[in-house]
Amino acid sequence: MVLRNSTRLSLLGMTSFIALAAFPSLAAAQDEVSAEQDEGGVSTIIVTAQRRDENVQDVPIAISAFNQEELARRGISNALEVAQFVPNLVGLNNTGLGTANAYYLRGIGNTESIATFDPPIGTYVDDIYLSRQNANNLSLFDVNRVEVLRGPQGTLFGRNTTGGAVNVFLNEPGDEFAGYVELGYGSYDQKLARASIDVPLADSFAVKVSGYWQNDDGYAINNLTGERTNENDGWGVRLGLRGELSDTARWTGSYIHTFADSANLLNFDCDPTNPANCDGRFVATGLTENGTFDSAIFGPLLTGDKNGYGLGNRATMDFISSNLEFELSPDWTLNIITGFVDIGQKFALDFADGRGLPSTSNPVPPVVGFTFGGFTISNEGEHTQFTQEVKFTGSIADGLIDVVGGVYYFYEDNRTDFGDIFSLNLGPGGPPPDGFPLILADRTLTNTAEAWAGYLQADINLTEQLTVTAGIRYTDEEKTFDIRDNRARVGNSSLCRAAAQFGPSTCIDTVNLIATNGRAIPTKQSVDLWTPRFAINYAVTDDVLLFASATRGFKSGGWNARGTSPTELLPFGPETAWSYEVGAKTELLDRRVRFNVTGFWLDVSDLQTPSAFIRPNGSLAFITRNFADYENKGVEIEITTVPVEGLNLFASVGYQDDEYVIDANAPALDEFGVQAVAAQQADCLNQLAAGRLPNAAGADNAPACGVGIVAPDGSIAEPVRTPDWTVAIGGSYDAEFGDFTLTPSINANWRSDSEVGTSEVTLFDQSVTGPSGAVFPSNTLGLGNPIDPASGSFSPDRWIVNASLTLKNVAGWSLIAECRNCFDEEAVESALANFSYLNPPRTWMVRAKYDF
Template sequence: MKKIFLTSTTALCMAAMPAHAQVAEQQAAESVSTDEADQNDGLNVIVVTAQRRQESVQDVPIAISAFDSAELERRGVSSALDIAQYVPNFVGLNNTGLGSANAYFIRGIGNSESIATFDPPIGTYVDDIYISRQNANNLSLFDVQRVEVLRGPQGTLFGRNTTGGAVNLYMKEPGNEFAGYIEAGYGSFERYMARASVDIPLADSFAVKVSGYYQDDEGYAKNTTTGERVNENDGWGVRLGLRGELSDTARWTGSYMHINTQAMNLLNFACDPANPTDCDGRFVTTGLSRDSNFGGRLSGEKDGYGLGNDTNMDFVSSNLELGSGEDVSVNIITGYVYTSQEYALDFADGRALPSLSSPVPAVRGYTLGGFTVANEGKFSQFTQEIKVNASLGDGLVDLVGGVFYFEEDNYTDFADIFSIPTQPFPPFSTVPGGFPLVLADRTLRNTTKAYAGYMQGDLNITDQLTLTAGIRYTDETKKFSVSDNRASCNDGTVEATCVSNVNLFAQNGTAIPRETSTKIWTPRFAINYQLDNDTLFFASATRGFKSGGWNARGTTPSELLPFGPEKAWSYEAGVKSELLDNRLRVNLTAYYLDVTDLQTPSSFNRLDGSVAFITRNFADYVNKGIELEINAAPVDGLNLFASVGYQDDKYKIDRNAPLFDAFGVSSVASQQAACQAQLAAGLVPGGGAGEATNCGAGIVAADGGLAEPIRTPDFSFAFGGSYKADLGGDLTLIPSINVSWRGDSEVGTNNQSIYTGSITSSSGTVFPSNPYDGDFIVGSFSEAHWIVNSNITLKSYDGWSISAECSNCLDQEAVATSLAQYTYLNAPRTFLIKGRFEF
């Protein structure tokens, strides 16, 4: 869906800023941390609001990675997804199909599902406004002030859906002087881009910022069936930011943005499946084209959709701050977001899904795709928060607290189409390019209302020792409704196969509830000791929770099962230090994460070859690890960084759980026992009906053990740097290189992959491939890989600059995710040359 929206847009949003007296302090700190940093004989000073108040990042007793605008430019970061390369134990990826949607995994906690009955466990915030839908969170970093990545649960100060952490973006406000920039560039795959921004002070107390961007490319993958190019990243956006200094104790910021984006992340291959000797580029073979339609098979507007993804977002924010001196301030923060999304995407490349019998399915070019989802969605959300900051007793106690209200209303009209080979008899023989079966066509409506109150206090016992305690209470209610769009389900009768409210029963006959309610307390405790001005020791215990929901991807009524909230406790201890006269910064954190009722989405191939989805609270989860971040400025103009992440995680299951839960779903323990019995009998996992069907499903791996948790390589690291060289004549040259490495990992919940080498079942069936070992063909396994990015900029003090940059410079092919055993690769190497003029 497009690297997207909030894209320049994001920049648009302008909320949650400090009181009038604090603003001058913040702006001074920002000036130190950007252009003047190289002149100050040391590292940037970055002011963050990870505890909902302004502090130096080195004073916050939280595992946090913060990047100001100068650091983002040095590392060539242009979207929220790019940040993940540089944060320890953080994995980011585009969702399958949708280039506009990011799935974040921090310390093993994440979710790649974007349908509206699922909530992401990594909260995304733009200027303190929560972005609830994961299908629109790949924000293009345009006019960004800073990015903060908070690792671990943030359930006290940020609330729901932060069991893994939070990604907070803060945008630049309108400036006090008339200034701005224009930028244009050209790059790989006929990419054109342009950006512009201008600050316009209309009075001493009021200013506006007007920004816009445009980008267009032809797409990095070639469809050798239709001749089209796909996986483009097109879009445009405009934003208006407002700032008013109403009085010495009153300040308001507001923003509006509109963003349109079209972007896909279609399944593609490094060699052309229709001509395997052609490995020059990326290739797609679906027969679904941009001019396609579904010929009356589907209801509503989506019947006319062709291949593509089109998303629009409107974002409105307001932050009124009232402050009485330096001791008390009140923020009234209001946000409204409306998103519409239309797409038709093929998740099976116009052919069958991989299996042991056919690990590389023949190219079919089915005209309506192999497994296609057509979707029309409309999502609106409203948030209201009142936040109070106070300092009492001459600095003895610092308090932050408030109340929060969230309301969301979602509409999703979507259908699943699965194509099968044409048969030599009617009606199948009348359909060219495969016969499309409509697995489901339904309309989903769901709402959320949540109320919360929170309070956190710091007791500054001495200048060195601080004790922190906080608590949040959340009361949340969710409602869910579904109706079948097919004519046979709307002719006065509702058959048992209709995906409608009246048929919502599990296979054991238990009614599936359409309303859930969660009431929960999420506390936080911390202690930090400031050994001296340069060294901080801290320890903390924090709780978080993620909302429950429904398995709305199901195509039969009995599959639309609910899943409960997941809850997490995280225990951290660490040290933050600045050494060598502020030329070396070393931050080290150790953590233990304990999650109860982990929500785990899983997909698998049904016996008929179609895709089934299931999400359950399969197990508990434990992850322990270490995170190290180093920044250095050994000499003026040279900036270096390195980060290392280590994690050791596993699922935990109840070995004494009942054989079946309340909805008739087998427990993991009983499923694992059944799998091991099937393996002992010589049956083969992934072999279809009559084979080891309990293996390679859910979190039970093909070998009968519990699967490895996904996207948690044991080790990951990143390093790089930049150097500002003075060429004389008012010119500087700034080269930079940034390298990241991740170890082996799994990206599919069931760890199911297909390897070379035949295997024979006790049933007598000989499969040409196997689920255990050999050369990797397709599936869940992601091999260790390097990603290298670099750029070089020639800059003049007169305001102009020219830069050349490359992403994935070595053109490394890496498995990012998988769906139904198909493997999704990362984006290929791209180049971009751009010019910029600042005034």
């Protein structure tokens, strides 16, 4: 404990040193700099966090903002990499899906991508909300800036922002003919091409055409099949338009099409087929890229096109945005903002590496290489959304009151056709590689969401220094849910049959949605609520702003659509959050140092928590419920400094202390017959007292332990992906040599240990004996050492270091050499079914770029 605290203090000291070390240089250069104050110092970033243009330092909200220069300086090339530099933000690729980002900000997040779940961190592109996580790992090839708003944004951004918002703004077409071309080559035979060109067609109209293409072999190798996987292939094009229609009207719009072929399959640092080989990343599934789900014995296992999918994940997105702006008067502006998004996704992913799932009875399942995977989901999704917003901004009484308000409409339509296969090594399927493919489910889900909202915020400028803010949003939303089993019916009954199924089973169908207590599961949810915001800010000087705020946000309810029986398709309600912040935004020493600090307290009711566990038959079960309330409190510090011309240093520190809060007096069963967490915890403690073992098999099992948010030892589990500490430090220096500029850049980010699995289940290597006398070779009680390769939810602390070297010529040429995760640090990012998912390994790339 002493060592750990010393490490944390050292990190804090290191971060503060970046700013303090610059002070002597700043003092000496004070007189020289003052005359050039507007040109030197930290860069000014204009943001729209309050839906109008403002200096980021004037906004009483915790924001991390990155303009084009800063994105390039830190080597950020996609939306996921931004997370490394934001305090108390954890970003990761979803399990299996390389196209989907999951964000956890101040402990609020969601790893689910199925359409009945909504992400609590909203992603916006040019003010257009992206409701699905399936394709939100945006390649930042034509981006002007990225804003990360920490904390609920329920007043100005609306639904599904209980944790915050990631806002991406694209470059508008320029007034002059200009652009760039870029080519790159890197590790795993990665090839990259990017280009953009601005074409002014008239004084009042211009277009921008840009695009990218990337391809690589994949960093993980399968020595069973000879294939490589976990590639990051794709391409995208964008047409940007800008028209100055008159002196008081302008229009901007974009059309974007992207295609991504990117997976994040379970992989290991040592080859499961040859554990002595630990040089690389390895998978061992028998499912192949060109494979299908056609069984020689049972015929097609799944229905529809998804039966022909091979291993991989492919997503396409078409994005259309339009912003028509009218200047109604010198003080008032009206914007009509329209968006359309169409996402298609096709994947077949093996979440069990072609074998059984780890358990206390079998902690390291032997390699089998099942042809159809160990636990496989094959999915075809179609997701469309339309948004329409009318926004107005202006001021009243000669600037006494600044106003932003509007109305917002949202409609979403989703269709998901997906099937689950669990392979067993028994029955008429015979021995591996085919095994016996048990079809857990094959169904088509359709669901819609429609919402209306109105919002209004007023900033009352009581004096030149003191501003009071009040805002309110009203949202009225309705969701519908319908599901249809794809398997053939037995006559006209509610039973259905699959060729590879043990006899008939109850169809997963809307008409059969009945909970275990006999209550009908609703197929419609409606909610209407108010989300206010209050803030006060005081400008001590032009360079020091103090602020405090209270903000409410909410996230829509949904259904546990990954269930494989009708009784599991339960609804969960909305989650709501209140966030309280106090902070200071400062620019010191002639803008050579920017120092921002925020303290927060987050209070969430009915937190939506996805969880997964292994059933007694060895298959994987999913459940999402409003298990508990949630509280988090912490501090965030961000420092940027330019001590001398050309030298840019930054640091950020986040600290958080969070916990689930359960209702100790809740009824033992809820309205759908699901046990309350308090009752489950009591049962778990009783089972442990009787000598039963968590996550074991048969009569020795303590079934209430290590499930949901009850940990194996009977305690309430730690919230997931909320490391106590997150730290980022880095810098760059522009060294000029005549017509050339050489810029070395380095950054490192650290986070303390955390849990990444809801139930805190990690397998340890000490054997334990159950009440029946059965001996289990591993346990989940923390006895012994973690199983290697890692099986479970514990993520140790880790450093990730990135670096680059750029040589730039005044003629427009530049050459960039870079590495990411330069020291090849391995870190557990996620866990599913007792398997651990690692971060990507070290990669490098050399790029050549020409600006014209």
